[in-house]
Amino acid sequence: MxxxxxxxxxxxxxxxxxxxxxxxxxxxxxxxxxxxxxxxxxELVKPNIIVFAGSHGIASDGVSAYPSEVTPQMVLNFINGGAAINVFTRQNQIELLLVDAGVDYAFEPNEKLIDAKVNHGTKSFLRESAMTELEYKTCMEKGASLVREVKTGGCNVIGFGEMGIGNTSSASVIMSKLLNLPIEVCVGKGTGLDDNQLIKKIEILQKALQNHNNVNDNPEVVMQTFGGFEMGMMCGAMLEAARQEMIILVDGFIASVVYLCALKIDKTVKDFAIFCHQSGEKGHKLLLKYLEAEPLLQLEMRLGEGTGCAVAYPLLQSAVAFxxxxxxxxxxxxxxxxxx
Missing domain, CATH: 1.10.1610.10 (Nicotinate-nucleotide-dimethylbenzimidazole phosphoribosyltransferase (CobT), small domain)
Structure with a gap:
């Protein structure tokens, strides 16, 4: 630009x-x-937030305080309008799109849920790559396609959220790999681990990194190895939003790690990104410093779902208004x- x-x-x-x-x-x-x-x-026209949901194989290995069943349960909560992202998008008149990127659950057809399921959850990256190369490419293509569709409707500002128990583990490992940082400085308590559970989480993720020590810092290979379907889809969506010259609202820790992948694939995405808030998740402050990003808000939020995008959106309205x-x-x- x-x-x-x-x-x-x-x-x-x-x-x-x-x-x-x-x-x-x-x-x-x-x-x-x-x-x-x-x-x-x-001008800001037809703002949208897309929330991608996906199940993570790593969640079964003891890295989260919540069971993986929470992912489909929360998707149903989104559909029923009861989650934080529903509240904030309604408040600020933002269109909300819900996407099943790869949840391990068979949802009934619902007009409020876009079926883009790649598979019923990723594999556990403790033992193997989270997704195949074909699954990764499918995620990227589906994410891009969704953004093109939203753009056709006139939208020029778009944010992205995620839901996936275990995805702070994926994000932490991806950050560690892409920035060549020790895993312990990237890992936080996620959904609310206690100190002992956090130590166990770090040990599991260290072992996973050792098991994949042949993986270099190629962002696409790293995403395929450690990412979630919702993260891969968001990455494709961010890259397409940049190609469409849309304003990209970047949410918290997981979305910022996805942005890091997108940036390493295509550096021009930087011109279109607005960082909505600094998360309470441990690695986010360090990541924002690396990205030389100035977040608009610092509210100690660590919910995901795109909530930071929705809460920060009125600041964009104020900037355009003045x-x-x-x-x-x-x-x-x-x-x-x-x-x-």
Whole structure:
């Protein structure tokens, strides 16, 4: 993304009736949105959040405080409108799409659930690759296809959420592998492990890494080896959203790790990404530092589901509103700062 409007965008922001920089991160946000859309009058049209759900084989190896059955149970909760992401998307008038990327459950056909099931859950990466090469490619293609469909409907801002018991383990291992970091600095308590359970989780993930020590840092191979179907699908969706020049809302730890994979596949995705919040999950702060990302919020949230995207979305609305509606010094007849 390289627009000749850059200086005009910055000048428009600077000439609003306020001291330079007085709106802080909202100014950076307005600049980024206007730059993505290549316009001095940005707009947010038909915001969408897609939540991908998938079951993880690693969940049966003792890495989570919750059983894997919670994944389909939560999908049913999403369908019934009772989850946090339902509440926040309703509050902020964001379209919510629910996708079965690979849940180990046979859902009844439902107009509120998109059936994109690749398989009934991944294999446990403690013993083998989580998915086959074909399954990985299918995830990427289905994620991209969903974004193209949403784009056709007029959407220009899209966020992604996930549901999958065990996916903080996948994300931690992928982060460790791609950034060449010790697994213990990437692993957090996920769904609420106690200290002893966290130690066990780290030991299991260390063993998994040792069992796959032949895997290099190729992001696609790493995702295939350790990822979940919902993560692979989200990766394909992020890459397609960048190709479609859409604003990409990045949620918490798992979504940020997926973004890391997408970035290593295609660095241009960086131009379109807005990091919605810093998660309470241990590895997220370190990952955001590596990515040189400034999260909009820091609320100690660690729920996933795309909730950070939904909660942060009103800040984008504020950034666009001041860009389009706030008076300039000239139009308001307000004197600018004296030169000293």
């Amino acid at each position: 390289n627009t000749p409007l850059y200086q005009q965008i910055q000048d428009k922001i600077n000439n609003k009736t306020k001291p330079l920089g007085a709106l802080g991160l909202l100014e950076k946000l307005a600049f980024q949105v206007a730059s993505i859309q290549n316009t001095l009058t940005p 860009m389009n509606e706030m008076a300039s010094f000239e139009s308001a007849g307000v004197s600018q700062k004296n030169e000293l």
